Amino acid sequence: xxxxxxxxxxxxxxxxxxxxxxxxxxxxxxxxxxxxxxxxxxxxxxxxxxxxxxxxxxxxxxxxxxxxxxxxxxxxxxxxxxxxxxxxxxxxxxxxxxxxxxxxxxxxxxxxxxxxxxxxxxxxxxxxxxxxxxxxxxxxxxxxxxxxxxxxxxxxxxxxxxxxxxxxxxxxxxxxxxxxxxxxxxxxxxxxxxxxxxxxxxxxxxxxxxxxxxxxxxxxxxxxxxxxxxxxxxxxxxxxxxxxxxxxxxxxxxxxxxxxxxxxxxxxxxxxxxxxxxxxxxxxxxxxxxxxxxxxxxxxxxxxxxxxxxxxxxxxxxxxxxxxxxxxxxxxxxxxxxxxxxxxxxxxxxxxxxxxxxxxxxxxxxxxxxxxxxxxxxxxxxxxxxxxxxxxxxxxxxxxxxxxxxxxxxxxxxxxxxxxxxxxxxxxxxxxxxxxxxxxxxxxxxxxxxxxxxxxxxxxxxxxxxxxxxxxxxxxxxxxxxxxxxxxxxxxxxxxxxxxxxxxxxxxxx
Numbered sequence: 001x002x003x004x005x006x007x008x009x010x011x012x013x014x015x016x017x018x019x020x021x022x023x024x025x026x027x028x029x030x031x032x033x034x035x036x037x038x039x040x041x042x043x044x045x046x047x048x049x050x051x052x053x054x055x056x057x058x059x060x061x062x063x064x065x066x067x068x069x070x071x072x073x074x075x076x077x078x079x080x081x082x083x084x085x086x087x088x089x090x091x092x093x094x095x096x097x098x099x100x101x102x103x104x105x106x107x108x109x110x111x112x113x114x115x116x117x118x119x120x121x122x123x124x125x126x127x128x129x130x131x132x133x134x135x136x137x138x139x140x141x142x143x144x145x146x147x148x149x150x151x152x153x154x155x156x157x158x159x160x161x162x163x164x165x166x167x168x169x170x171x172x173x174x175x176x177x178x179x180x181x182x183x184x185x186x187x188x189x190x191x192x193x194x195x196x197x198x199x200x201x202x203x204x205x206x207x208x209x210x211x212x213x214x215x216x217x218x219x220x221x222x223x224x225x226x227x228x229x230x231x232x233x234x235x236x237x238x239x240x241x242x243x244x245x246x247x248x249x250x251x252x253x254x255x256x257x258x259x260x261x262x263x264x265x266x267x268x269x270x271x272x273x274x275x276x277x278x279x280x281x282x283x284x285x286x287x288x289x290x291x292x293x294x295x296x297x298x299x300x301x302x303x304x305x306x307x308x309x310x311x312x313x314x315x316x317x318x319x320x321x322x323x324x325x326x327x328x329x330x331x332x333x334x335x336x337x338x339x340x341x342x343x344x345x346x347x348x349x350x351x352x353x354x355x356x357x358x359x360x361x362x363x364x365x366x367x368x369x370x371x372x373x374x375x376x377x378x379x380x381x382x383x384x385x386x387x388x389x390x391x392x393x394x395x396x397x398x399x400x401x402x403x404x405x406x407x408x409x410x411x412x413x414x415x416x417x418x419x420x421x422x423x424x425x426x427x428x429x430x431x432x433x434x435x436x437x438x439x440x441x442x443x444x445x446x447x448x449x450x451x452x453x454x455x456x457x458x459x460x461x462x463x464x465x466x467x468x469x470x471x472x473x474x475x476x477x478x479x480x481x482x483x484x485x486x487x488x489x490x491x492x493x494x495x496x497x498x499x500x501x502x503x504x505x506x507x508x509x510x
Contacts, residue, residue: 003083003086004170005149005169005170006082006083006085006086006149007079007080007082007083008079008082008169008170008173009082009085009142009145009146009149009173010078010079010080010081010082010083010084010085010092010096010142011075011078011079011082011173011177012141012145012173012176012177012180013078013082013096013138013139013141013142013145014074014075014077014078014081014096014099014138015075015078015176015177015180016137016138016141016176016179016180016183017100017134017135017136017137017138017139017141018034018035018071018074018103018134018138018180018184019179019180019181019182019183019184019187020133020134020137020183021033021034021103021130021131021133021134021137022034022035022036022130022134022183022184022187022188023183023184023186023187023190024129024130024133024134024187025107025130025187026186026187026188026189026190027190028126028129028130029107029111029126029127029130030239030241030242031107031110031111031127031239031241031323032107032110032111032126032127032128032129032130032131033107033130033187033239034100034102034103034104034106034107034130034131034134035067035070035071035074035103036067036238036239037103037106037107037109037110037131038070038074038102038103038106039063039066039067039070039238040106040110040236040238040323041106041109041110042066042070043066043236043238048394048395048396048495051394052283052493052494052495054066055234055283055494056285056494063238066238067238074099077099078096078099078138081095081096081099081142082142082145085142085146089143089146092142092146093139093142093143096135096138096139096142097135097139099135099138100131100132100134100135100136100138100139101131101135103130103131103134103135104128104131104132104134104135105131106131107127107128107130107131108124108127108128108131110127110324111123111124111126111127141176145173148169148172149169197350198245198264198268198344198345198350198357198358199268200268200272200297200344200345200348200349200350201268201269201272203272203273203274203297204271204272205273205274206274207274207275207276207295210224210225210276210295210454211224211452211454212224212452213225213451213452213461214423214451214452214461214463215461218410218421218423218461218463219410219421220409220410220411220423221409221410221421221423221424221425221461221463222407222409222424222425222461224293224451224452224454224461225293225294225295225347226292226293226294227347228294228346228347228349228352228355230292231292231294231346231355232281232289232290232291232292233354233355234281234283234290234368235321235323235325235374236323236324236325236390237321237323237325237374237375240353240354241321241322241323241353241375242353242357243322243357243358243375243377245264245358248263248264248358248359248377249261249262249263249377250262250267250342250359250376250377250378250379251377251378251379251380252304252305252307252308252378252379252381253308253378253379253380253381254314254318254379254380254381254382255310255311255313255314255381255382255383256308256309256310256311256314256381257308257309257310257311258307258308258309259308260307260308262304264358264359267298267299267342267344267359268344270299270303271299272297272298272299272344273297273298273299273300273339273341274295274296274297275295275296275298275339275341275364275457276293276294276295276296276454276455276457276458277293277294277296277339277362277364277429277457277458278291278292278293278364278427278429278457278458278459279291279292279293279362279368279372280367280368280402280405280427280429281367281368281369282367282368282369282370282396282400282494282497282498283494284405284494284498284499285494285499286405286491286499286500286501286502286503287407287408287503287504287505288407288499289407291407291425291427291459293427293454293458293459294346294347295346295347295348296341296343296345296346296362297343297344297345297346297348298341298342298343298344298345298359298362299341299342299344300339300340300341301317301334301340301341301342301361301363301379302334302335302337302340304342304379305317305331305334305335305379305381306335308381310331310381311381313383314331314381314382314383315330315331315332315383315384316328316329316330316331316381316382316383316384316387317329317330317331317334317379317380317381317382318378318379318380318381318382318387318389319361319373319376319378319379319380320373320376320377320378320379320380321373321374321375321376321377322375322376322377323375324390325373325374325390326373326389326390327361327369327370327371327372327373327389327390327391328370328384328387328388328389328392328398328399329361329363329366329370329371330399331381333363333365333366333371334363338363338364338365338430338457339364339457340361340362340363340364340371341361341362342359342360342361342362342376343356343359343360343361343362344358344359355374356373356374356375356376357375359375359376360372360373360374360375360376361373361376361379364429364430364456364457365401365402365429365430365431365457366399366400366401366402366429367400367401367402367497367498369390369391369396369400370389370391370398370399370400371400384398395495395496396495396496396497397496397497399497400497400498401497402427402428402429402430402498403428403487403488403498403499403500404426404427404428404431404433404479404480404481404485404486404487404488405426405427405428405479405487405500405503406424406425406426406436406462406477406478406479406487406502406503407424407425407426407477407503408422408423408424408475408477408503408505409423409424409425410422410423410424411468411475411505411507412505412507413507413508414507414508414509414510415468415507415508415509415510416468416509416510417468417469417470417509417510418467418468419465419466419467419468420466420467420468420509421463421464421465421466422438422440422448422463422464422466422475422477423461423462423463423464424436424461424462424463424477424503425459425460425461425462426459426460426462426477426479427458427459427460427479428479428481428482428487429456429457429458429459430456430457431456431481431482431483431485432453432455432456432481432482433450433453433459433460433479433480433481433482434480434481434482434483434484435447435448435450435479435480436448436450436460436462436477436478436479436480437477437478437479437480438464438475438476438477439475439476439477439478440466440473440474440475440476441473441474442474445478446464447464448462448463448464448477449462449463449464450462451463456482468507468509469509470509470510471508471509472506472507472508472509473506473507473508473509474504474505474506475504475505475506475507476502476503476504476505477502477503478502487500487502488500488501489501489502
């Protein structure tokens with residue numbers, strides 16, 4: 001048995017097994033896909049500096065990169081398993097079974113840690129089945145590959161006959177890889193049935209339309225209202241969850257006098273409110289684009305919490321997602337009168353799965369990692385002393401108030417000489433923006449023109465007319481909140497509680 005063909009046998013067997021498992025997971029439980037389950041475990045175990053490196057380098061593509069790395073690692077291990085068959089076929093088959101069991105264990109482990117309503121036989125079966133089937137298929141295909149190698153002739157054959165035999169085997173293996181790719185693609189395209197479409201009832205007191213922004217006057221400026229399709233997505237889910245809307249429940253429990261749970265219909269029957277809110281990710285670097293603004297529709301969190309009668313000692317709400325993510329939100333923030341809500345819609349339409357359907361937490365003034373849990377399933381009243389959330393366990397600050405920030409959207413790179421607007425957006429969520437200033441080449445700070453004021457929880461557009469002269473220039477911006485406090489010029493990384501410093505842009509005027 002030649003080494004190349006043996007390695008190929010291992011890789012193709014594992015690929016076909018994983019593809020079948022991924023396809024089956026699309027039918028029973030997307031998170032139980034062997035690659036996805038292992039990838040989720042890797043996400044949980046990766047050290048914080050490496051997570052930040054991946055987010056900084058790959059941005060919103062970090063999940064695709066991680067899954068690619070997992071698949072490459074799997075291929076390498078499967079190749080070694082195939083090579084082991086040169087010495088011992090039973091040992092190779094046993095090793096392939098062991099390799100497959102990793103995906104099965106990972107899938108079951110994720111189900112145990114992320115299922116809120118308890119892990120019953122049905123949940124365990126759904127979590128284990130894709131990995132078990134993937135392992136069985138991989139072992140059967142590997143055994144068949146070994147038989148093909150033996151049937152093609154003795155390993156000592158030489159010349160044209162041996163070359164033809166190897167070519168036939170490799171072409172067959174390419175066919176298996178193509179089939180695996182097709183099955184994997186099909187598994188990724190399957191969308192589980194999630195119940196009837198959500199129908200939003202009328203909002204009792206609708207807000208007036210968001211005013212027209214400056215983007216029509218200033219080319220390159222971020223729109224005042226972020227389209228849903230352009231809204232950023234940062235979370236820990238490797239595949240977008242699609243909860244069954246008929247079975248979905250929001251549980252309110254913990255240190256409360258009256259724990260209860262709500263169906264989606266229960267939430268929709270409550271008085272809905274509309275609020276215009278800017279949402280920011282703590283991983284957003286200075287001048288970054290992990291920030292978006294739109295109109296949200298939902299139910300005020302304070303009403304839900306007061307209904308549960310919080311105990312006197314509670315100081316934190318631990319929110320939980322269907323994928324196991326948790327966030328720690330200070331209880332006093334949720335009860336201090338701000339428009340924290342359980343959002344059911346954005347921009348007038350029900351939440352998409354990508355953005356947390358059917359319901360997500362939204363807390364103005366806090367970064368998403370402590371106040372914007374997507375695919376929400378539980379609100380547990382507890383204490384910071386008793387519980388830690390997903391990111392605080394990993395070294396991030398347990399409280400994450402949004403810092404005052406400005407961003408320069410335009411100009412960038414090379415521009416033509418003449419009148420060039422310097423423009424961008426600024427936010428100080430729940431404090432509002434009072435003014436923005438711009439500095440050109442270390443000169444005096446100049447006050448920018450502000451766009452429409454949508455509210456304390458919403459960003460503001462700004463621009464400064466500039467007469468651009470030939471040469472290289474450095475542009476710097478800073479924002480003040482509504483109380484007159486300027487953003488800090490202290491340069492800080494995103495960890496542990498958000499980046500800070502002034503945004504700087506270098507432009508060349510020709």
